[in-house]
Amino acid sequence: MAIEASAPEGGPPGRPATIYTVAEAAGVSHQTVSRYLKGDSLRPGNRERVEQAVKALDYQVNDVAQALSTKKSHRIGAFVFDIDDWAPQRILAGAAKAARSAGYILDILRVDPEDNVSLRNAVRLMNRTMLAGVVVISPSDPILRLLQLERLRVPWVVEAEPVLGPDDDRALQHPFARVVSHLADLGHERFFHIGGPVSWLAERNRREAYRQTLARRGLTNCGETQGLWGAAAGYEAMASYPHADAPTAIVAASDQLALGALFWLQEHGVRVPDDVSVSGYDGIADTAYYWPPLTTVAVDFPRMGRNTVQALLALEGGGGPPDLGMPVGELVPRASTGRPGGGIPAP
Amino acid sequence: MAIEASAPEGGPPGRPATIYTVAEAAGVSHQTVSRYLKGDSLRPGNRERVEQAVKALDYQVNDVAQALSTKKSHRIGAFVFDIDDWAPQRILAGAAKAARSAGYILDILRVDPEDNVSLRNAVRLMNRTMLAGVVVISPSDPILRLLQLERLRVPWVVEAEPVLGPDDDRALQHPFARVVSHLADLGHERFFHIGGPVSWLAERNRREAYRQTLARRGLTNCGETQGLWGAAAGYEAMASYPHADAPTAIVAASDQLALGALFWLQEHGVRVPDDVSVSGYDGIADTAYYWPPLTTVAVDFPRMGRNTVQALLALEGGGGPPDLGMPVGELVPRASTGRPGGGIPAP
């Protein structure tokens, strides 16, 4: 990469203006300038002159000095672990946007989920910088446990769904239940679940939604797998599955898992959805162009990020630990699901 | 999302330790503590006692105060525009990692490429925070032009490839040339290029590599399109193409564009690679599971991010505007490319 670079290029003033230089230019005390910035009432004459001076000198407040003085910066830290996955990505985007519109910058700190030295360092880094708070984006359980050991000196909020136990019938309202219901409505009775890593709360909830929906409607669970989120894991799940139970519906916990499954099916000459139906989850944009187009659930991940940031800011305001409810998602029915077929033909 | 939250929970000390509290605990002056932290030489006795005190009080330097005093924070800002695309994503990951390992935090600022008020705000935000510098990740031309108008008061570096004009035969070394050569080697003579937005330098260079490679080898360019990066644009390009010229090789400027093209071909019963070959570019992981698996170029995007950050830090050190050369990428031949077929059959 060639690189175009630019030195600072001093603007009109040799050095950036401060409230003192502005005060001098306006013929008032620096405190009056501070008040002006805060929006306090000034005598009309002064107000105007300060305003002029601010404009003339192109004054901009120094966040660093402000933070030192108020002991609170306009920054929110975000811990992210699997930044390459689609869902965390989108959550982060939502969080960043919400933070920005509340006047904060979101500092993203990618932490290696394997390496707990990295986490320790990240915590120390956050502690040094007088953050207003920290949001933790979709951590797995081990991460969360580690995090509790470290002394994070600022308020923090974990972005996480409510924990849905086997007795908690809110699981039936989880968006993941929608896609299972959709398949049930089409007449499917034999299901197979390709799951993600069970150390993720999000995965366990999807699984719970899957189980409860099957149970509620008297359908058969032909099996569940677990593994990573990517396409490779989806392929692997299909390859290692003992096909004796002949499910007609394959319900994947992510779109990428579904892609891997689709690939295996293509490879083995299984027709989708004629022989088996396949569904994904997440709603990544490309799924419309998979072959066949993938039925999925478009989850509003940005909303989760937004809610988390807002919860953090509310925590400042003195609210208790907030509960913002379930993920929100919409079924996107496409060609990969249809009426039940004969299942995967014997080789 | 339910949210687990945690208040700060005062650690051992009611408030975080400062160099003054450490100094008092160690029976020295705060300046001695500062020197200890800087690594200056101390009398053995003092050194030990300061070390003890630091440990006992769990002292961590306050970056904010340090930044105010030195007028330089350990932060680098990153402007990103299309954070949803894969390439900027990976570049950013590389940049973040490089920044971290140099002791900096990368502040990511997503800017809406359409909205120049957003850019203006972002610049103001960066100016307020005493950043060590700013990297601009793969901007399109209009962005770059706007950016030059704003007064960014810190050093900044744009991540960008060298500009490859029609006369510059370095284009033949661009990784994009690899995939074109690969197809030529297979015997293809008639090519069609599905391009991205020409306002992107990265796109123009790919296009130039495409053209020069064809020219050099005496092959036929049956057409070029331009549009967005996503699968929808790839599909659209195929749909609107007048197929009179009957290319046998379709060369897409991104994997997602290729996915859209594959979809259109499937939809129209065109066999890949038997009738036409299709290639992508970028090397996103899922391409191995497209149907058929997509030939692509795995580009080392993180490297670009890393280089950009290092260039910025070098700029501080007083180096001139650095040139770090071309993108680096490796051909990944897969099943979507093969010997030339009959082209797209007439409908």
Added chain:
DNA sequence: ACCCGGAACGTTAGCGGTAACGCACGGGCT
């Protein structure tokens, strides 16, 4: 024994903001 110089350390003054206090001024009340 004297002087000199450098190492180690303390003191003071900033960096650019905010917060707390105090003072002058003016209008409404008794």
Added chain:
DNA sequence: AGCCCGTGCGTTACCGCTAACGTTCCGGGT
């Protein structure tokens, strides 16, 4: 007229760190 209180403003201190300068102390050279 005298008192009180609220408003607008200036002065001073402080946030936690670094930089510049001053002081002390010690060893070596003559």
